[in-house]
Amino acid sequence: MSKGQWYPGSMSRAVNQLREDLKAVDLVIELLDARIPFSSRNPIFPELINNKTHLVLLHKSDRAENVYTKAWLAYFKNMDTEAMAFSVQNKQDLNRILNYLKKEENRLRSGRFIRPLRMIFVGIPNVGKSTLINLFVRKAVTRTGNRPGITRGKQWIRIMPGMELLDTPGILKPKINEKTTMPLAVVGAIPAGRVDIYDAALWLIGRYLEKGKADLFIKKYQDLIPGNAEQIFEQIGISQGCLQSEGRIDTERTAALLLRDFQEGALGRFTLEEPPQ
Numbered sequence: 001m002s003k004g005q006w007y008p009g010s011m012s013r014a015v016n017q018l019r020e021d022l023k024a025v026d027l028v029i030e031l032l033d034a035r036i037p038f039s040s041r042n043p044i045f046p047e048l049i050n051n052k053t054h055l056v057l058l059h060k061s062d063r064a065e066n067v068y069t070k071a072w073l074a075y076f077k078n079m080d081t082e083a084m085a086f087s088v089q090n091k092q093d094l095n096r097i098l099n100y101l102k103k104e105e106n107r108l109r110s111g112r113f114i115r116p117l118r119m120i121f122v123g124i125p126n127v128g129k130s131t132l133i134n135l136f137v138r139k140a141v142t143r144t145g146n147r148p149g150i151t152r153g154k155q156w157i158r159i160m161p162g163m164e165l166l167d168t169p170g171i172l173k174p175k176i177n178e179k180t181t182m183p184l185a186v187v188g189a190i191p192a193g194r195v196d197i198y199d200a201a202l203w204l205i206g207r208y209l210e211k212g213k214a215d216l217f218i219k220k221y222q223d224l225i226p227g228n229a230e231q232i233f234e235q236i237g238i239s240q241g242c243l244q245s246e247g248r249i250d251t252e253r254t255a256a257l258l259l260r261d262f263q264e265g266a267l268g269r270f271t272l273e274e275p276p277q
């Protein structure tokens with residue numbers, strides 16, 4: 001099967017746009033969700049960036065478990081890919097990126113200063129690209145505006161002398177298959193409606209049970225009696241008052257509440273994917 005048949009039209013348009021944008025940069029900063037580094041990476045990405053200097057950020061690391069974030073960092077190191085954990089909550093993380101960029105700028109230029117080091121943030125929807133661009137905008141020395149002729153239509157943000165960031169992020173939809181659907185759904189990277197949220201909620205409870213972390217549910221929703229995923233779901237519905245008129249629980253509302261609580265961090269730090277051995 002050719003690659004074109006794998007992706008619907010909008011996907012290939014996005015890929016073509018990204019291919020274009022990548023031509024204009026020296027450095028690609030790829031954002032992965034630290035809770036799902038596997039599912040939040042589109043497998044065509046490594047081929048697309050084609051040996052460009054590349055930094056992986058395990059983003060939203062404040063939502064992930066440190067022990068697994070460390071394991072993922074070791075995994076990328078092992079693959080000779082530069083990677084850092086990142087969270088907007090942690091000021092040091094931004095400084096760490098800026099230091100990395102300064103080093104890269106020195107290394108890439110190595111005396112022959114021709115033009116600024118240019119970079120782009122790339123990642124799936126909702127991974128945090130705009131949030132990160134805004135952080136850099138606040139640090140920025142100037143917005144450089146359009147550069148007709150050189151990089152038509154692109155807006156660059158000069159984040160410090162000799163360093164420019166493309167102000168529109170590269171968006172690459174995740175690859176959705178039976179392995180990635182649920183992880184993407186529970187972090188909110190798949191639009192509602194594409195997945196049955198009851199299935200997603202049960203799957204999530206199942207993961208907490210598997211990891212022996214059901215206590216985080218009990219802490220959040222109180223007075224839960226340990227049980228299987230269905231029983232816990234049922235009790236959450238009752239304790240949170242997600243009921244229908246006949247007194248049965250409203251599964252849609254219960255599932256939505258549970259997923260929202262997970263996404264907002266009310267169910268603690270939780271990593272859904274561990275690196276391959």
Ligand SMILES: Nc1nc2c(ncn2[C@@H]2O[C@H](COP(=O)(O)OP(=O)(O)OP(=O)(O)O)[C@@H](O)[C@H]2O)c(=O)[nH]1
Binds near residue numbers: 089128
């Ligand atoms: N917990 C946590 N949430 C974050 C972090 N960074 C961003 N977010 C949240 O993630 C959500 C998505 O962030 P955006 O910056 O809009 O993501 P995006 O990649 O630009 O999304 P699209 O424009 O849809 O592609 C927002 O609710 C942010 O507040 C982080 O480091 N930690």
Ligand SMILES: [Mg+2]
Binds near residue numbers: 129130131
């Ligand atoms: Mg955005």
